[in-house]
Amino acid sequence: MKPARFDYYDPTSVDEVLALLQQYGDEAKLLAGGQSLIPILNMRLAKPAVLIDLNRVAGLAYIRELDSQLQIGALTRHAEVERSPLIATRQPLLAETVRQIGHSQIRNRGTIGGSLAHADPAAELPAVMVALDGTFCLRGPSGVREVPAGEFFLMYFTTCIRPDEILTEVRVPVLPPRTGYAFLELSRRHGDFALAGVACTLTLAADGTMADCRLGLTGVSMTPVRATAAEARLQEGRPEPGLFAEAAGLVRAAVAPESDVHGSAEYRRHLAGVLTERALATALQRASVLLETEQLETEGGREG
Amino acid sequence: MRSITVNVNGRAYTRTVEPRLLLSDFIRHELGLTGTHVGCEHGVCGACTVLADGLAIRSCLTLAVQMDGASITTVEGLAAKGGELHPLQAAFREAHGLQCGFCTPGFLMTLVPWLAEHPQPTDAEIREALSGNLCRCTGYQNIVRAVKLAADAMADRKGGDGA
Numbered sequence: 001m002k003p004a005r006f007d008y009y010d011p012t013s014v015d016e017v018l019a020l021l022q023q024y025g026d027e028a029k030l031l032a033g034g035q036s037l038i039p040i041l042n043m044r045l046a047k048p049a050v051l052i053d054l055n056r057v058a059g060l061a062y063i064r065e066l067d068s069q070l071q072i073g074a075l076t077r078h079a080e081v082e083r084s085p086l087i088a089t090r091q092p093l094l095a096e097t098v099r100q101i102g103h104s105q106i107r108n109r110g111t112i113g114g115s116l117a118h119a120d121p122a123a124e125l126p127a128v129m130v131a132l133d134g135t136f137c138l139r140g141p142s143g144v145r146e147v148p149a150g151e152f153f154l155m156y157f158t159t160c161i162r163p164d165e166i167l168t169e170v171r172v173p174v175l176p177p178r179t180g181y182a183f184l185e186l187s188r189r190h191g192d193f194a195l196a197g198v199a200c201t202l203t204l205a206a207d208g209t210m211a212d213c214r215l216g217l218t219g220v221s222m223t224p225v226r227a228t229a230a231e232a233r234l235q236e237g238r239p240e241p242g243l244f245a246e247a248a249g250l251v252r253a254a255v256a257p258e259s260d261v262h263g264s265a266e267y268r269r270h271l272a273g274v275l276t277e278r279a280l281a282t283a284l285q286r287a288s289v290l291l292e293t294e295q296l297e298t299e300g301g302r303e304g
Numbered sequence: 305m306r307s308i309t310v311n312v313n314g315r316a317y318t319r320t321v322e323p324r325l326l327l328s329d330f331i332r333h334e335l336g337l338t339g340t341h342v343g344c345e346h347g348v349c350g351a352c353t354v355l356a357d358g359l360a361i362r363s364c365l366t367l368a369v370q371m372d373g374a375s376i377t378t379v380e381g382l383a384a385k386g387g388e389l390h391p392l393q394a395a396f397r398e399a400h401g402l403q404c405g406f407c408t409p410g411f412l413m414t415l416v417p418w419l420a421e422h423p424q425p426t427d428a429e430i431r432e433a434l435s436g437n438l439c440r441c442t443g444y445q446n447i448v449r450a451v452k453l454a455a456d457a458m459a460d461r462k463g464g465d466g467a
């Protein structure tokens with residue numbers, strides 16, 4: 001298995017990439033970490049005439065915080081996100097998620113932007129992006145376009161990136177105070193594609209009632225699913241197991257998984273509910289610890 | 305065709321290659337270093353794992369031209385110059401962590417940098433760490449034993465140096 005012949009370019013700036021995209025359009029494929037594209041080339045499922053390698057483009061790999069948003073350069077490797085102290089403290093949901101992507105060898109090479117632009121329906125990051133209302137920054141000939149996560153994914157392996165555009169950055173808000181989180185997935189082996197997965201955040205108000213709750217699911221539809229009906233129900237009630245079971249029922253009703261050799265549609269639907277319940281319980285537990293810490297600190301401050 | 309220079313196991317090699325040449329084939333066919341094995345060629349089996357600038361990667365999912373200027377370590381680069389096995393290699397032999405040996409170079413190259421970061425791993429951590437490498441002979445039991453043995457041996461060695 002070897003890739004078919006292609007013309008290879010390894011530009012060093014985004015402007016050069018855009019010029020190459022102008023020139024070659026649909027004939028060209030962008031190569032980031034290669035952990036999805038190179039298998040496709042090896043099996044000759046794709047035979048692009050031109051390969052534009054982004055790995056020597058300067059200034060596309062970074063993690064920084066600005067105005068309560070984390071900005072992550074598209075060429076940032078999963079392993080860099082996994083090891084980032086900034087991600088661990090400011091957006092731990094992302095840290096927990098990235099650890100479940102592929103295997104260490106994949107994470108050393110695979111990139112945040114490459115994975116999201118590939119838009120595999122069973123990938124982890126798309127679920128997090130829709131749950132957090134993340135933003136995609138696309139650069140094209142006429143400048144930068146910012147696309148909300150809810151509008152980015154169109155179909156299996158299809159996003160709204162135009163042929164003359166490149167994904168340069170993704171943004172996610174930092175977790176608010178008193179927010180617990182969880183990313184749970186089930187796969188046959190650690191690192192395999194998930195049969196189903198769920199990204200969850202749960203924010204408690206200062207009095208312990210529910211302030212906000214978000215659920216993004218992967219592996220259960222052709223694009224990541226934001227479980228809006230379940231979220232609306234969760235918003236109305238007290239954060240406790242009975243409500244979480246109700247939310248899980250709404251999630252099961254909202255997803256449309258397909259059957260394949262790894263699991264039937266019914267099984268995936270069931271799993272989406274089970275994982276939702278577990279993710280909510282974990283997120284609540286983590287949020288409760290933060291709330292208690294906050295209360296102790298307030299009391300301590302008062303006594304002091 | 306492109307001219308590239310890649311440092312492999314401490315030696316610089318310059319070759320002219322097609323851009324579509326995979327790093328795994330570059331190592332095996334251009335350099336004659338056949339310790340790196342090719343299994344599935346789509347990133348599932350882990351047999352072709354090598355270190356690129358110290359990080360474990362799958363050489364079948366990397367183009368050789370991308371490694372122009374990089375430093376690669378293959379299984380041939382693990383043993384000391386005099387032939388003394390790396391502690392992990394010695395542990396695989398000691399614990400019978402291989403049968404046919406086809407997957408072994410990939411396991412070793414995955415675990416060498418990992419053990420440096422996880423000097424006292426638990427069984428569960430070891431199993432997670434080697435989930436990206438397939439072995440069809442051993443059932444993994446002895447591989448897990450070998451990793452623990454290597455971790456102990458390397459801890460002893462470190463302790464010895466300190467004393």
